[in-house]
Amino acid sequence: MQLKTKTPDRSRAQKNQIQAHDSTPCDFTALMEPVARELLGDPNAELTKGDNLRFGTHGSMAVDIEAGRWFSHEEDVGGGVLDLLAHELNLSTRAEQLRWLESNGFKERTDAKAKSRIVETYDYADEDGTLLFQAVRMEPKSFRQRRPDGNGWKWSVKGVRQVPYRLPDLLANQDAPVFVVEGEKDADRLAKLGLLATCNAGGAGKWTNAHSEPLANRRVIVLPDSDVAGRDHAEKVRASLEAVGAQVRVVALAGLPEKGDVSDWLDSDGSKEALLELLKSRDYDLPVPAGDVATAPALAPAGDEDGEKQAQSDKIVGFVQAYHELFHDVNDVAYARSRDTGEVRPLSSKAFRHWLTAAFYKQEEKAVRDQSLREARMTLEGLAMQEQRTVFVRVAKANKEYWLDLGMAGNSKAVKIRPGHWEVVEHPGDIMFCRSESAQPLPEPTHGGSIDGLWNIANIPPQSRLLVVAWLVECLRIDTPYPVVELLGEQGSGKSGTQSALRQLVDPNAADLRGVPKSAEDLFVSGGVNHTISMENVSHLPAQLQDALCVVATGGGFARRKLYSDSEETVITLKRPVILNGIAAAVTQQDLVSRTITVELPVIQSAQTKDSLEEAFESNRPGIIGALLDITAKALEYLPEMSLPAAERPRLVEFAYLGMAVAKAMGEDPAKFMEQFNVARQDGLERTLDASPVATAVRDWAEIHPGEVRDHPAKYWLTLLEDYKPRGCESWPRSAKGLGDAMRRAAPALRQLGIECQCLGKIGGAVKWRVGMASKRNSWDPSPASPEVLADEHGEQDIRTSRTSYQRVSLGAEDAEVF
Secondary structure (H helix, E strand, C coil): CCCCCCCCCCCHHHHHHHHHHHCCCCCCHHHHHHHHHHHHCCCCCCCCECCEEEECCCCCEEEECCCCEEEECCCCEEECHHHHHHHHHCCCCHHHHHHHHHHCCCCCCCCCCCCCEEEEEEEEECCCCCEEEEEEEEECCEEEEEEEECCEEECCCCCCCCCCCCHHHHHHCCCCCEEECCCHHHHHHHHHCCCCEECCCCCCCCCCHHHHHHHCCCEEEECCCCCHHHHHHHHHHHHHHHCCCCEEEEECCCCCCCCCCHHHHHHCCCCHHHHHHHHCCCCCECCCCCCCCCCCCCCCCCCCCCCCCCCHHHHHHHHHHHHEEEEECCCCCEEEEECCCCCEEECCCHHHHHHHHHHHHHHHCCCCCHHHHHHHHHHHHHHHCCCECCEECCEEEECCEEEEECCCCCCCCEEEEECCEEEEECCCCCCEEECCCCECCCCCCCCCCCHHHHHHCCCCCHHHHHHHHHHHHHCCCCCCCCCEEEEECCCCCCHHHHHHHHHCCCCCECCCCECCCCCHHHHHHHHHHCCCEEECCCCCCCHHHHHHHHHHHHCEEEEEECCCCCCCEEEEEECCCEEEEECCCCCCCHHHHCCEEEEECCCCCCCCCHHHHHHHHHHHHHHHHHHHHHHHHHHHHHHHHCCCCHHHCCCCHHHHHHHHHHHHHCCCCHHHHHHHHHHHHHHHHHHHHHHCHHHHHHHHHHHHCCCCEEEEEHHHHHHHHHHHCCCCCCCCCCCHHHHHHHHHHHHHHHHHCCEEEEEEEEECCEEEEEEEECCCCECCCCCCCCCCCCCCCCCCECCCCCCCECCCECCCHHHCCCC
């Protein structure tokens, strides 16, 4: 069926152009279908019949393939191929229309002087050898690309996958080095010599990351053309290949004329042998651009009569495996453990890199190149992911024995501690200790020392020394929550010196005292590589940081998005002892206060020079550490004997039991430790109440109304307690909800004073609170600090954990907690 056509309004000149075109020998009728598909997309399959193609949802655009005409029923216009270009692309002149046909491969270009003809084609195939497209060399010299289209060709490769030239050959010879040149002719010349060569279609500047992917982790030599464009192209190729782990050299061929290429060099008496000989020297390597110091190792192409040289990165991997065991920890950090010394180092650490570069040079008499080191590290990390082991920092536990890493360079000496005995062991077996770059060694401890030498430099008052020694012993365990130690005192009380001396007994560091971390993330990062978190001159701790300290002391994790990744996380899990000092109390949140031991340091009356104190302490340190280990071993032996009535068990019940055992190991009554511990807890209680204006108001109201217990909505209490608000208070809650939150935080501390402060839930449309002085003081039955230890067989848990809150009334005053 012939379609009627109506040509759009045109000028007389344009009509004459169309008539002139129609009289040309070029067959535009045959171009109607491919041009229509290019401009209009795929036809409507349901409405198309035979040679009558229909386009659009309703088939309003009709194309008659046999007649080479189109017609739009919607606009009532139509015409031939050039009319379609004018209608769809607004190309108003015949010259523009013909240029479009030529540039898109529908019509061969015409030249007044010479007609182009194909002189060579280069096939680009995928991994299976299936042809994707061709690069076509024309005469006069020009290059075009085309792709298979049915039984013919389409002179456009838009949307076609880009691959390197001779891809099947590249994949079939994975171990051979690859030469990258600038054109297909050069690649074929090298291939005829038995070398593996490739390039990209389109010439200089057209290399993409897609071309680099098949060459990941391969050895590559780039041979640039001898001009600016060629060298720029070579650097682009180098950067793209190095990003996928390839080892890359850019080599300028000797004696190459300006604008010369590989073929020119081969035509000038160049040969395979000459090329391989040239590659043995670095004299013709083009330097890496400024800002990138990577240098690839020497490469030996396939066919080298001496055999293919092993890449330096492969040598590094084999060298490391010969001397180290590879594994990773629970946080997926890769480690290497020396088979000789037992030292454990992260693969990413400076310590490991320094060892590797020095040891490799000593054996191979060759420096480790940065690019080789980076690639080898990628392989080593992959190998390390095959086995997981537990990695410890300074302190460990295995088979009911505790271990303390001495941190000495060149060996893995550690102290093994078990009930009643301790000893220094040369190799701790399967215990993996990792040492941070700032970690310092402990002196080898000696038997028969005394802990008394500690008090010459640590200004701890006698009434708190049992607490401090118990905390030091607790630092040697990893299976229980840690109490936080806060040293307070005015200027001249030796806070920093005391804290530094305490840390040097268990976890010495290049920076024993540090400032307050800026964020919870910084806190976890510091704790991830150090056994003890030590902060000095603390004047204020933000609420978020106090929450993080609770997690660190009892054990927990921190996660954040991995750098340059959208879906991966970096996770740090740890449990660490914490010690800090300041003039005024910085720990104010009830949750952290209940885990904190506060020690008030007196002002030093007879000051001594710092140098003399530190010198004496250093000489006595092996004996002091030995005495601490004596106390620890004895305390572990006595520990199973320790117990407390259910009503007297504090939140840090594990620490309380240990402290009682420490007291007995030091020849003291275990009750003496509990007296010191309860005093410290009472100080924390008072601090919590003083820090909360709501707690102060509730306590004042309850003391004025002894024996009274009232149930009222939070809004009523907000109005009532307004009269008891501390003078000058600026942080008083402004809403009933705010008051309820403050009362909930203060409830555990108030309960210890016998003041009931309990939320009854929503009753009659309002949240009610019960407040008042109980007729009998409530004993504090707090939750354990860890899930493994319960207050008693039937007791529910206190409000300060995620378990159910339950209040138990004591049977008598004798059961009440004593402060």
